Amino acid sequence: MTRLDDLTGRSGEWLRGSGPEADIVISSRIRLARNLADFPFVSRAVPRDLAQIEKLLRQRILEIAVPDDLLYVEIEALEDVDRQFLVERHLISREHAESRRAGAVAIDCREKFSLMINEEDHLRIQYLQSGLNLEGVWKEINAIDDRIEEKVTYAFHERLGYLTACPTNVGTGMRVSVMLHLPALVITRQIDKVFRSLQKINLAVRGLYGEGSQAMGDFYQISNQITLGRSEEELLKQIGDIVPVIIDYERQARDFLVKESHENLHDQVSRAHGILRTARTISSEETMHLLSSVRLGINLGLLPDLEIPAINQLFIHTQPAHLQKLSGAELDTTDRNIERAQYLRRHLNKEEEPGEAEKN
Amino acid sequence: MKCQKCDKPATFHITELAGGKPHELHLCEDHARDYLTSPGSETGLATGLVQQMQEMAKQMAIGQTADELAKLDQQECPVCGITFYEFRSQGRLGCPHDYTCFEDQLGPLISNIHGESEHVGKAPKRGSGGSEKRTQLIRLRREMKEAIDKEDYERASEIRDQIKRTEAAE
Numbered sequence: 359m360t361r362l363d364d365l366t367g368r369s370g371e372w373l374r375g376s377g378p379e380a381d382i383v384i385s386s387r388i389r390l391a392r393n394l395a396d397f398p399f400v401s402r403a404v405p406r407d408l409a410q411i412e413k414l415l416r417q418r419i420l421e422i423a424v425p426d427d428l429l430y431v432e433i434e435a436l437e438d439v440d441r442q443f444l445v446e447r448h449l450i451s452r453e454h455a456e457s458r459r460a461g462a463v464a465i466d467c468r469e470k471f472s473l474m475i476n477e478e479d480h481l482r483i484q485y486l487q488s489g490l491n492l493e494g495v496w497k498e499i500n501a502i503d504d505r506i507e508e509k510v511t512y513a514f515h516e517r518l519g520y521l522t523a524c525p526t527n528v529g530t531g532m533r534v535s536v537m538l539h540l541p542a543l544v545i546t547r548q549i550d551k552v553f554r555s556l557q558k559i560n561l562a563v564r565g566l567y568g569e570g571s572q573a574m575g576d577f578y579q580i581s582n583q584i585t586l587g588r589s590e591e592e593l594l595k596q597i598g599d600i601v602p603v604i605i606d607y608e609r610q611a612r613d614f615l616v617k618e619s620h621e622n623l624h625d626q627v628s629r630a631h632g633i634l635r636t637a638r639t640i641s642s643e644e645t646m647h648l649l650s651s652v653r654l655g656i657n658l659g660l661l662p663d664l665e666i667p668a669i670n671q672l673f674i675h676t677q678p679a680h681l682q683k684l685s686g687a688e689l690d691t692t693d694r695n696i697e698r699a700q701y702l703r704r705h706l707n708k709e710e711e712p713g714e715a716e717k718n
Numbered sequence: 719m720k721c722q723k724c725d726k727p728a729t730f731h732i733t734e735l736a737g738g739k740p741h742e743l744h745l746c747e748d749h750a751r752d753y754l755t756s757p758g759s760e761t762g763l764a765t766g767l768v769q770q771m772q773e774m775a776k777q778m779a780i781g782q783t784a785d786e787l788a789k790l791d792q793q794e795c796p797v798c799g800i801t802f803y804e805f806r807s808q809g810r811l812g813c814p815h816d817y818t819c820f821e822d823q824l825g826p827l828i829s830n831i832h833g834e835s836e837h838v839g840k841a842p843k844r845g846s847g848g849s850e851k852r853t854q855l856i857r858l859r860r861e862m863k864e865a866i867d868k869e870d871y872e873r874a875s876e877i878r879d880q881i882k883r884t885e886a887a888e
Contacts, residue, residue: 395814398798402812478810504843512842513814518828519837521814525828528817529837560833587834 360429370469375666377489384537391531392481393513399523408460433461442679529586541576542611575646627655635706639695721746
């Protein structure tokens with residue numbers, strides 16, 4: 359079985375920066391909310407129920423998984439930094455990380471699927487993949503759901519569909535989301551217009567880390583809010599139809615910037631790159647902001663020596679829990695900012711002087 | 719009870735479920751209208767959700783006096799024991815049976831959130847219990863007949879397989 363620490367130095371498949379439209383679409387994700395028919399929902403379940411739910415679902419997951427590929431961890435047994443580490447990698451939700459009840463998560467070693475036990479619902483199945491590929495993700499997650507369901511009875515209502523702890527998820531229990539990198543729409547101040555039109559058609563827009571998170575690094579997740587009265591295919595189609603439209607807007611905004619203010623754009627990208635490779639102390643927020651410009655610069659051919667997967671990885675590896683795991687030490691904010699700057703210098707200057715970070 | 723924003727009597731009792739911690743508001747008609755129609759909120763990004771939750775809160779409160787609300791609130795699920803008040807304040811239901819026993823209260827809420835009241839899409843292959851399994855079989859047989867009527871034999875054979883699987887399920 360895989361161990362948590364095996365994940366530290368590498369990154370999940372979804373950061374690979376490949377797949378259709380990968381310059382703008384970071385990842386495609388679907389999650390399904392499921393509950394067992396014979397137990398109260400999580401918030402009402404007593405510790406004994408929760409332990410039983412955990413045991414039952416764990417057994418089922420172990421039966422269908424390839425053991426070498428699987429990481430199974432009980433949330434209660436984790437240090438805070440490890441919980442945060444899993445949140446930063448998008449493998450568990452913040453709510454799950456903060457929970458003090460018998461919960462767990464099963465993850466495959468490529469970090470494509472993650473099954474959360476006793477989060478808001480008994481089971482939350484997530485499948486995450488790089489690029490725009492909703493059909494593919496649906497096929498995978500649907501198959502996992504079917505396999506689990508072979509031996510587990512889900513709470514299902516003839517008229518209302520899959521029953522969930524919160525009525526906002528009832529029906530399909532499905533949330534389809536696509537994470538987009540939209541820096542040019544932000545620079546050209548058109549992003550609010552895009553949001554307003556998405557809200558009109560009942561789609562939600564969230565930041566990098568879901569509900570309530572700020573739009574760090576110009577990343578936006580677009581997802582369905584409605585889960586009842588539309589089939590899974592209809593929900594996929596709704597998101598699948600709108601994403602290319604937004605991609606097109608972003609490309610138009612990029613073309614506009616290249617044509618109309620090439621010097622300013624090139625300047626912004628070069629300065630961002632310059633700060634990231636020379637700073638001695640830098641906050642997470644500033645890092646995200648500057649990495650976003652660098653990522654845009656790579657996609658526009660302004661920084662030919664850098665590659666998207668490496669930058670994608672820096673977005674995640676420079677976050678607080680990752681820095682601490684990578685450096686093997688507990689760090690306060692000040693030390694983290696120094697460690698972050700060092701990490702960035704090491705990774706962005708590697709071709710020039712390998713010993714640069716240590717030499718000074 | 720007085721409105722929290724002026725001296726008029728509070729006729730609207732709103733439970734705000736958005737943004738983590740639920741909180742209660744007691745407002746007069748004018749202030750309630752202002753509150754419910756003002757665009758949310760602290761997190762510019764989640765406005766869609768906040769608005770939706772406000773709609774949801776509105777649906778729960780409008781047209782009901784405090785007494786009526788109190789009565790509805792006290793209703794309790796015989797299976798898990800949660801009261802409707804507890805659901806309103808936590809935003810989470812207690813067990814699958816709540817959808818049946820709070821049907822009158824949840825029905826309008828669900829229609830408001832989703833704009834629909836009936837599930838379309840995937841269903842577990844195994845029926846979850848005797849009566850539901852039977853109704854599922856009834857529905858499948860009807861769907862198979864409809865498919866045959868439409869000469870969609872591929873779909874009909876899919877449904878036939880599904881019926882076989884449902885029957886074979888424990």
